[in-house]
Amino acid sequence: MTAKAPAANLRPVTRLLHAGAPPLRDGTGPVNVPVVRTSTVRFESTAAYVDYHHRRTAGERVASYGRHGLDTHRALEDAVSGLEGGHRAFLTPSGLSAITLVLLALLSPGDHALVADGVYAPVRRVDSTLLQRLGITVEYFSPTHDDLASRLRPNTRLLYLESPSSLLYEVLDLPALSAIARDRGVTVAADNTWSGGLFYQPLSLGANISIQAATKYISGHSDLMQGVVVVDGPVLADKLSTAYEALGLTIAADDAYLALRGLRTLPVRLAQHQRNATEVAEFLQRQSQVTRVFYPALPSDPGHALWKRDFSGASGLVSFEFRHATPASAAAFVDALTLFGIGASWGGYESLALTAQPERLREHRQWSGDAPVVRLHVGLEAPADLIADLAQAFAAAAPAL
Numbered sequence: 001m002t003a004k005a006p007a008a009n010l011r012p013v014t015r016l017l018h019a020g021a022p023p024l025r026d027g028t029g030p031v032n033v034p035v036v037r038t039s040t041v042r043f044e045s046t047a048a049y050v051d052y053h054h055r056r057t058a059g060e061r062v063a064s065y066g067r068h069g070l071d072t073h074r075a076l077e078d079a080v081s082g083l084e085g086g087h088r089a090f091l092t093p094s095g096l097s098a099i100t101l102v103l104l105a106l107l108s109p110g111d112h113a114l115v116a117d118g119v120y121a122p123v124r125r126v127d128s129t130l131l132q133r134l135g136i137t138v139e140y141f142s143p144t145h146d147d148l149a150s151r152l153r154p155n156t157r158l159l160y161l162e163s164p165s166s167l168l169y170e171v172l173d174l175p176a177l178s179a180i181a182r183d184r185g186v187t188v189a190a191d192n193t194w195s196g197g198l199f200y201q202p203l204s205l206g207a208n209i210s211i212q213a214a215t216k217y218i219s220g221h222s223d224l225m226q227g228v229v230v231v232d233g234p235v236l237a238d239k240l241s242t243a244y245e246a247l248g249l250t251i252a253a254d255d256a257y258l259a260l261r262g263l264r265t266l267p268v269r270l271a272q273h274q275r276n277a278t279e280v281a282e283f284l285q286r287q288s289q290v291t292r293v294f295y296p297a298l299p300s301d302p303g304h305a306l307w308k309r310d311f312s313g314a315s316g317l318v319s320f321e322f323r324h325a326t327p328a329s330a331a332a333f334v335d336a337l338t339l340f341g342i343g344a345s346w347g348g349y350e351s352l353a354l355t356a357q358p359e360r361l362r363e364h365r366q367w368s369g370d371a372p373v374v375r376l377h378v379g380l381e382a383p384a385d386l387i388a389d390l391a392q393a394f395a396a397a398a399p400a401l
């Protein structure tokens with residue numbers, strides 16, 4: 001519900017800025033949608049309650065109970081769905097629960113799913129702890145080295161991808177992979193967290209479902225856990241809706257508000273993350289202690305051509321491989337940093353560093369090295385300060401390197 005429906009020909013950034021704005025009442029109203037906290041939704045009569053209940057069961061996005069969410073939820077759903085060019089969005093309590101929702105909604109006992117080997121690592125835990133127990137077979141494959149068509153089985157129901165991949169940012173040919181899967185009636189889901197939904201559009205490149213950890217760039221301030229699933233049409237909306245309801249998923253109105261607030265500045269934040277990360281990546285390339293820098297926006301990155309074709313921007317994530325370093329010396333480098341926090345997650349305004357676990361790297365077929373890899377999330381600090389910090393950490397760790 002918007003005051004005046006934004007014109008359809010507006011550019012995505014403009015639509016994002018105005019999506020879900022509340023309507024004026026009596027000629028006036030706030031800029032932002034109110035935070036509507038409630039468990040109970042009241043009705044003027046039993047007939048009205050029954051009517052809402054029926055409309056909801058028929059698939060309409062109305063609430064008859066607090067778990068369904070009210071205005072704040074609807075505004076965020078509309079904004080994210082619009083951003084991803086989708087039909088409907090589902091809000092979940094974390095990025096991982098968004099992934100699990102998709103897997104449980106689409107897979108049944110006896111089904112087979114193909115999963116790219118470079119996906120967010122906890123997906124494998126969902127497989128080993130939950131899906132296996134339900135008699136669902138998950139097979140990992142390398143989307144760049146293996147032939148997808150020959151991996152598809154008669155019972156393959158889902159192709160699950162993430163581009164670029166976690167940790168090493170391997171860019172996938174999503175249009176080609178999706179075409180092969182969809183030809184065989186296989187649903188394609190893609191984790192789109194890396195782009196924040198802004199500069200990569202999995203749904204327009206052939207995927208049926210786009211998933212994001214809103215915890216990362218949508219929030220943008222490291223103060224929120226949230227996931228979102230966007231589907232391309234009513235058939236998948238129905239399937240997702242059934243599982244979503246059964247699992248009792250919901251998010252707090254305050255969190256929906258925070259995510260919506262983050263979305264408004266997504267374009268400016270991401271543009272700056274990319275500028276800063278590019279400077280840092282170029283600095284890293286010039287270091288004698290660095291063998292390889294993983295950042296698809298660099299012309300030297302093997303995924304650069306595909307990135308240029310399919311993406312309109314890059315994130316703040318940069319990984320690099322140390323030359324002749326031991327895990328201890330890589331840890332010494334990270335520990336010597338003063339501006340980069342040490343911690344998991346990313347997507348906030350601040351810079352972070354973490355050494356990649358070797359067992360995580362070995363899950364990627366693309367990876368054949370044994371040198372340590374450090375993942376940086378380049379934040380919005382002045383890039384010259386970040387580079388100075390990295391330079392002093394290289395110097396401090398040099399004896400160990």
Ligand SMILES: *Cc1c(COP(=O)(O)O)cnc(C)c1O
Nearest residue numbers: 094095096120191193213215226
């Ligand atoms: C962080 C992350 C997730 C999980 O999000 P949470 O909100 O932490 O559960 C999923 N996919 C990718 C690519 C991520 O980086």
